[in-house]
Amino acid sequence: MDLKTLKTTSPLVFNYANYVTPQFVANVVNVVGGSPIMAREIAEFPDLVGVSDAVVINTGTWRRAELLETIKLAQLANQAKKVVVLDPVAVGIPSRSVPVKAVMADAKIDIIRGNAAEIAWFAGIDFASHGIDATGEGDLLTIAQQAAKKTGAIIAMSGATDVVSDGMTTQTIAVDVPLLATNVGTGDALSALIGAFNGDEVSVTNTVRAMAMMKLAGVQAAKKVTTPGYFANQVLDELYLLTAEALETFMAQEVKNGQ
């Protein structure tokens, strides 16, 4: 959906969140006009999936005791034909790949949102990382395209250059706003935003819209504040203020087709 539709229909985004950043994630969904809900109790999943437009699974603070529940959640979303977004935080660390492998083996993931190191793991390509951050360099387009082909999911790879690919169509946004990377939770919030924009239909375009929105909010915030604490709040304000017209103009200027 476009931003106008998002604001009028207010897609409900069910976040199976990590315990580090849920407040920021919920606020991001809320300020753009969506409706966030967080839950961990399996007994609630059928009801919550039923009323949700998108399910976002973040494996950032997974626990083995909850693994079967996570799989069940993705399966319920599949059955209800709700978009499933996976945020595989630090999946390159072997213990972190356990929930990702398990969910992907037993359910269909529509969109995977991660930084370059996380996406490279799906592509089977080496890429340096440091915990939750990507630190290496590589051929970003190839990484995203390979990951899309291997998983069958739309890949939303974030960084100084964002890359979205379904393996056939690839689009990039190369706009560097280093402060965006200093706020822990921007990636998690972006995953939730991707869920919101894909709530009516899963597509590369809807995924690019979400990536562009976060990027543009970062650009606008960086014009006003220069330190991370204020920046995080300014990003929320810019997301709130951003119009559908401003987003479409930014996309027309900055979204490029990749090979």
Ligand SMILES: Nc1ncnc2c1ncn2[C@@H]1O[C@H](COP(=O)(O)OP(=O)(O)O)[C@@H](O)[C@H]1O
């Ligand atoms: N160096 C950078 N320049 C501009 N934007 C960035 C940069 N690094 C990350 N971003 C932006 O920050 C957001 C979160 O991405 P990222 O930091 O890669 O995720 P994660 O927090 O999961 O590692 C995205 O909107 C991305 O475009």
Ligand SMILES: Cc1ncsc1CCOP(=O)(O)O
């Ligand atoms: C620090 C941390 N540890 C586990 S999840 C998490 C947050 C990751 O947030 P993001 O991927 O958005 O930077």
Ligand SMILES: [Mg+2]
């Ligand atoms: Mg992340």
